[in-house]
Amino acid sequence: MSAKFLKIEAAGICFRVRIERPRTYLYLKRRFKNFLSKRKPDFTINFIKPDKDLKISRELFEELANNPQSLILIKSEEKYFFSAKSEPSKTIGFIDRNRNECLLYDLFARWPGSFFTDFILFCFYLFFGYRNSFMLHACGLSQNSEGYIFCGPSGSGKSTVARMSKDSQLLSDERLTISKNGEGFYVYGMPWGKAQNNYAKLKGIFFLNRGKKIAFKRLKPSLAASRIIHDASLFLDTSINANILNLVSRVVDLVPCYEMHFSLESPIWEKMPKLN
Amino acid sequence: MLTLDSCIGRNNDVPWRIIEEEAVLVSVDRGEVIHLNSVGAQIWNSIESKTKVSEIIEYIYETFDVDKDAAAKDALEFLKRLKEARVIDVS
Numbered sequence A: 001m002s003a004k005f006l007k008i009e010a011a012g013i014c015f016r017v018r019i020e021r022p023r024t025y026l027y028l029k030r031r032f033k034n035f036l037s038k039r040k041p042d043f044t045i046n047f048i049k050p051d052k053d054l055k056i057s058r059e060l061f062e063e064l065a066n067n068p069q070s071l072i073l074i075k076s077e078e079k080y081f082f083s084a085k086s087e088p089s090k091t092i093g094f095i096d097r098n099r100n101e102c103l104l105y106d107l108f109a110r111w112p113g114s115f116f117t118d119f120i121l122f123c124f125y126l127f128f129g130y131r132n133s134f135m136l137h138a139c140g141l142s143q144n145s146e147g148y149i150f151c152g153p154s155g156s157g158k159s160t161v162a163r164m165s166k167d168s169q170l171l172s173d174e175r176l177t178i179s180k181n182g183e184g185f186y187v188y189g190m191p192w193g194k195a196q197n198n199y200a201k202l203k204g205i206f207f208l209n210r211g212k213k214i215a216f217k218r219l220k221p222s223l224a225a226s227r228i229i230h231d232a233s234l235f236l237d238t239s240i241n242a243n244i245l246n247l248v249s250r251v252v253d254l255v256p257c258y259e260m261h262f263s264l265e266s267p268i269w270e271k272m273p274k275l276n
Numbered sequence B: 001m002l003t004l005d006s007c008i009g010r011n012n013d014v015p016w017r018i019i020e021e022e023a024v025l026v027s028v029d030r031g032e033v034i035h036l037n038s039v040g041a042q043i044w045n046s047i048e049s050k051t052k053v054s055e056i057i058e059y060i061y062e063t064f065d066v067d068k069d070a071a072a073k074d075a076l077e078f079l080k081r082l083k084e085a086r087v088i089d090v091s
Helices: A022-031 A058-066 A116-128 A160-161 A221-231 A238-254 B038-046 B051-062 B070-083
Strands: A004-010 A012-021 A045-049 A071-075 A078-084 A091-096 A101-105 A133-137 A139-143 A147-152 A171-173 A175-182 A185-189 A199-210 A216-217 A257-262 B009-010 B016-019 B022-027 B032-036 B089-091
Touching: A004 A022, A012 A022, A012 A116, A045 A116, A058 A078, A058 A091, A078 A116, A078 B051, A091 A116, A091 A216, A101 A116, A116 A133, A116 A175, A133 A221, A133 A238, A139 A160, A139 A185, A139 A199, A147 A160, A147 A221, A171 A175, A171 A185, A175 A238, A185 A257, A199 A221, A221 A238, A221 A257, A221 B022, A221 B032, A238 B016, A238 B022, B009 B051, B016 B038, B022 B038, B032 B038, B038 B051, B038 B070, B051 B070, B070 B089
Parallel strands: A012 A045, A045 A101, A147 A199, A199 A257
Antiparallel strands: A004 A012, A071 A078, A078 A091, A091 A101, A133 A175, A139 A147, A139 A171, A175 A185, A185 A199, A216 A257, B009 B089, B016 B022, B022 B032
């Protein structure tokens, strides 16, 4: 059977995926249904059946299948190789930024699309790297085309805030991209968790804490930058990380950041501070 | 082991930035973000490649209103923290 193609777009970056396994195609089409695109791609991913020479032991097979954290990105010359942490010679994919080409082996016929979302996280990191954009683990909401970001560790209430905000549009309850466009910053939903391919002008960033009543405390820029960096998706490339830190320092200069305490009864949007 | 004769330098793989007189350092391999107050940021800024610990102590003694013993104790504690976070190289 011939390969099928999907184009996926998020935060202004579009990639075309060539998929060999029919089940994988159906899985990805459903998984990325809100992010399918028709525009010209910025890069391609060849998502193919593994090479016959790639021998994966049963132990490594189980390690990879059970723990996506067992994968790492290794830079060698101009390519980034996606490999098993315990056996770096076992490359299961690569990203070639110069050629805008990527390859990922679709290892497990029984688990369609394995590692694809982990792989594209690295792809976005590398392709955003020099485009004034970076990703972070947070919940994003849009209200009247204005974007609000809610950060915090698991259990801090990101999804709860999303559920409590009936008049807002969800961008994503798991992963966002902040992008500089002209003089302002914009927040985009990314295809993780519940997500929409939408964006809004960034108005404020809030670091969540559970409390008895609602309270907001403005954070000084250096502290806000540390907190944003803590939640940003950073990997191994020093110059990209330096770009991201530079971008974050401009975000905290322009966008107000607050420590926010709230409870389930809190009228979040009524009490929200006035943001310029 | 960090001594007065140790030479230190900033780890070049650690991006950092001064934001309103305070410093933010990013140690990706440790998954850590280090936030230094204005005093820490000034000391961090004073570290060149191959700076001797004794020179840092001298800098703290001259810049801040502390006696030499306190400067030495504070500097060693501060640099030990930076070393543990692998944001400085020690030789």
